[in-house]
Amino acid sequence: MSILLDNQFKELPPDKSVDTKSFLDAVSHLPPFFDCFGSAVFYVIKSDISGNITKIRKVYDKDPAKYVTLQDIVEDERETYGAEWPKVGATLALMWLKRGLRFIQILLQSLADGERDENKPNSIQVNVTKAYENALKRYHGWMVQKTFQMALLAAPYRTNFIKALSKGEEVKEEDCLANVRQFLVNFTATVDAIYEMYTNLNAELDYTV
Ligand code: EIS
Numbered sequence: 001m002s003i004l005l006d007n008q009f010k011e012l013p014p015d016k017s018v019d020t021k022s023f024l025d026a027v028s029h030l031p032p033f034f035d036c037f038g039s040a041v042f043y044v045i046k047s048d049i050s051g052n053i054t055k056i057r058k059v060y061d062k063d064p065a066k067y068v069t070l071q072d073i074v075e076d077e078r079e080t081y082g083a084e085w086p087k088v089g090a091t092l093a094l095m096w097l098k099r100g101l102r103f104i105q106i107l108l109q110s111l112a113d114g115e116r117d118e119n120k121p122n123s124i125q126v127n128v129t130k131a132y133e134n135a136l137k138r139y140h141g142w143m144v145q146k147t148f149q150m151a152l153l154a155a156p157y158r159t160n161f162i163k164a165l166s167k168g169e170e171v172k173e174e175d176c177l178a179n180v181r182q183f184l185v186n187f188t189a190t191v192d193a194i195y196e197m198y199t200n201l202n203a204e205l206d207y208t209v
Pocket of ligand 1 (some may be wrong): 031044045049051052053055077089092093094097099100103104107128132136137144147148151155156209
């Protein structure tokens with residue numbers, strides 16, 4: 001079975017609010033996926049994403065009835081933290097998490113669209129670079145950009161990556177990509193909705209790390 005389809009994101013309601021519990025449940029299946037890459041650089045990425053998820057979950061667990069949607073959390077923190085907000089709490093964690101999710105979305109979409117380097121057909125470096133330039137690069141100073149270059153060199157081959165998405169089973173590339181496309185429907189809608197919320201609430205920051 002496909003690791004992605006086993007952990008689908010939920011379809012959004014018409015008001016595009018994101019249910020906190022379903023979001024956290026779906027997103028927490030992504031970090032274990034990094035273990036199959038081997039290189040230490042992925043450990044750093046995994047810890048960062050896991051840290052974001054833990055931080056949001058901690059706030060949610062304090063009062064699940066109050067924080068039904070992600071927007072409930074961000075709005076509540078705006079009241080609580082005053083001038084410190086939005087560079088604080090679960091608002092900051094979700095700000096960064098959504099960028100990692102956007103990266104994954106663009107990478108998977110690019111693979112599903114069949115974009116590839118004709119000279120290196122089994123490399124996913126063009127897909128990874130596209131995702132990085134669109135989702136993360138502008139928030140990274142030169143040191144983190146160097147870390148990205150290391151991760152890029154350690155990127156798995158297309159065939160291995162696709163195998164990992166299918167839990168290590170031998171599957172036809174086309175079948176796996178069909179699963180990726182299916183996964184992307186609700187995943188993309190969810191990531192888009194979170195971005196829209198940050199714009200609407202004026203919660204987006206553009207500092208670099
Ligand atoms: C934030 O991190 C924290 O997340 C946040 C808070 O502490 C805040 C304070 O300013 O900082 O410094 C982190 C930043 N996070 C800021 C950098 C981490 C390492 C990034 C290294 C570059 C990675 C490029 C990706 C290359 C991947 C190649 C993949 C080949 C397959 C299926 C693959 C999916 C990969 C997904 C990659 C997502 C990367 C996300 C990085 C986010 C980032 O830039 S708080 O913490 O509020 O929770 O306390």
